[in-house]
Amino acid sequence: MQKAGTGQAGDDGGGLKWLYLDMNAFFASCEQQMRPELRRRPLIVVPVRSDYTCAIAASAEAKALGIKTGTQVKLAKQMCPGLAIVDARPDLYVDIHHRILDVVDTVMPVEKVCSIDEVACLLMGPQRHEAAARALGHRIQKRILERIGECLTASIGIAPSRMLAKTAADMMKPLGMTVLRMDHLPGPLLGLEVDDFPGIGAAMKGRLFKAGISEVRQLWHLSPSRMRQLWGGIGGDNFWYALHGVDPPETVTERHSISHSHVLASELRPVEAARPVARRLTVKCGTRLRRMGLRCGGLHLSIRGTASGRAQAERVFPATSDTFRLLEAIDDMWHQCVGALNQPRIQKVSVTCLRMIPADTPPDLFGYSPAVQEDGRHMKLLKALDGLNERFGKDRVSIGPRPKLHDFVGAKIAFNRVPEVEEFWE
Missing domain, CATH: 1.10.150.20 (5' to 3' exonuclease, C-terminal subdomain)
Known part of the structure; x- marks a missing residue:
C-alpha cells in the first residue's frame, strides 16, 4: 500500500489539476445534430440573414475550406457555392449546453462554466494521476456522443493550471485529448x-x-x-x-449594467423601422430588471449608421424597473441620436441600463440612496405581462406594436456568458 500523497494515490509528478472540455464547432455541431440533412456539409451559423454579416460558427467541413468564425457571409459563399447558411438558434444551444453539463456531472463535478461550449473540472486526489485523468476525459467524451449525439464532439485538455488546460484542449481537434504535465514544461x-x-x-x-x-x-x-x-x-x-x-x-466581478444590442436586417435599417427595435430592447431591459430584482437609474442609447459613424445619448432618472418610464427616456434619446447621426439607415442599436441598484434598497437616513420613481399601477400591469409571456410565449402580450424581429433579439451568447433560460421569453 502506498502512502498518501505519493504514487497513484495522488499527484504522479505531473502537477495535474484541471480537466478542461471544449466542444468542437459547437453551434454548427448542434445544428448538424438536430438536422441530419446538414451533416457532413459545409455550414455556417449567422446572427442575421445578410451578405454583410459574419459567421458566428463554422462546421468542421467549412473550416476545411478556409471558412471560419468571423468570415463575412458574402466571402464564404464565394469560397463554397454549396455552403449551408443557418440562422442562429440560441435557445437550442443553451438547452444542449445544459444537457452537456448534466452528462459531465455524471462523471465528475463541473467546477466552472467558462462559456457556452467550455467547462472546467477540478481533479481531486487520485484523479490527478495522468492515467486516471485521461480515463475521466475519455469517459466524458464517450457519454456526450452516446447521450446527446454523434455530432457533439469534445476536445479535452488536462494541465496544472486552468489556462494551460484550456490551451491544451485547443491543441488537438476534433475529439482530441492533450495532457500538459508540469514536469514536461x-x-x-x-x-x-x-x-x-x-x-x-x-x-x-x-x-x-x-x-x-x-x-x-x-x-x-x-x-x-x-x-x-x-x-x-x-x-x-x-x-x-x-x-x-x-x-x-x-x-469576483459585480454586475454594473444590463445591455442589449441588435444588428439590424436590411428591412429594419430605415430609421422608422429601426425605432421599434430600440423600444423592444428597452422592454427586454425592463423585464430583465424585474426578474433580477433590480432597478436602474439611467439609460444609454447608441445607434450606428450604415455609412459609418455613431450617435449616442444618456439619460439619468430616479431608479426604476418601470418599462413605461424607460420607454419615455428611450424615445427622447432616439430623436436626439437620429438627428445627430443624420443618416437614413441604421445598422446597429444598443440599449444599456446604468446605475443599477437592488430593488429592495431601503431609503438612506441622510438621503444618499437613489430616489425611486415607479407607478404602482404600472408595476402591477407589468408583473401580469411578465407572467403571461413566461407562460404562453415571448411577446404574446406586448407594449405597442410588435416589431418584425427574430425570436432571439437581445438574447446574446457572449464568449464568457451563457444566457439564462428566462431570457428567451423576455
Whole structure:
C-alpha cells in the first residue's frame, strides 16, 4: 500500500489539476445534430440573414475550406457555392449546453462554466494521476456522443493550471485529448504561436513583437515583473503564473449594467423601422430588471449608421424597473441620436441600463440612496405581462406594436456568458 500523497494515490509528478472540455464547432455541431440533412456539409451559423454579416460558427467541413468564425457571409459563399447558411438558434444551444453539463456531472463535478461550449473540472486526489485523468476525459467524451449525439464532439485538455488546460484542449481537434504535465514544461508548448494562449490577442501579440518576443520560448523565460510591464498591470503577473502551471487568484466581478444590442436586417435599417427595435430592447431591459430584482437609474442609447459613424445619448432618472418610464427616456434619446447621426439607415442599436441598484434598497437616513420613481399601477400591469409571456410565449402580450424581429433579439451568447433560460421569453 502506498502512502498518501505519493504514487497513484495522488499527484504522479505531473502537477495535474484541471480537466478542461471544449466542444468542437459547437453551434454548427448542434445544428448538424438536430438536422441530419446538414451533416457532413459545409455550414455556417449567422446572427442575421445578410451578405454583410459574419459567421458566428463554422462546421468542421467549412473550416476545411478556409471558412471560419468571423468570415463575412458574402466571402464564404464565394469560397463554397454549396455552403449551408443557418440562422442562429440560441435557445437550442443553451438547452444542449445544459444537457452537456448534466452528462459531465455524471462523471465528475463541473467546477466552472467558462462559456457556452467550455467547462472546467477540478481533479481531486487520485484523479490527478495522468492515467486516471485521461480515463475521466475519455469517459466524458464517450457519454456526450452516446447521450446527446454523434455530432457533439469534445476536445479535452488536462494541465496544472486552468489556462494551460484550456490551451491544451485547443491543441488537438476534433475529439482530441492533450495532457500538459508540469514536469514536461515548457517542451510541449514550444511548438505553439504566442497568440495560441488565452489572453493574447492581436493587440497583445503586437506589443510582444515590438518588445522582441515572437516565440513561446522567449515568452516562457520572461520574469513576472517583465510580464507585468508588458501587460501594463497585474494581468501580466497572472499570465506568468498561469503559464507556469499556477492558478492566479480568482477575481469576483459585480454586475454594473444590463445591455442589449441588435444588428439590424436590411428591412429594419430605415430609421422608422429601426425605432421599434430600440423600444423592444428597452422592454427586454425592463423585464430583465424585474426578474433580477433590480432597478436602474439611467439609460444609454447608441445607434450606428450604415455609412459609418455613431450617435449616442444618456439619460439619468430616479431608479426604476418601470418599462413605461424607460420607454419615455428611450424615445427622447432616439430623436436626439437620429438627428445627430443624420443618416437614413441604421445598422446597429444598443440599449444599456446604468446605475443599477437592488430593488429592495431601503431609503438612506441622510438621503444618499437613489430616489425611486415607479407607478404602482404600472408595476402591477407589468408583473401580469411578465407572467403571461413566461407562460404562453415571448411577446404574446406586448407594449405597442410588435416589431418584425427574430425570436432571439437581445438574447446574446457572449464568449464568457451563457444566457439564462428566462431570457428567451423576455
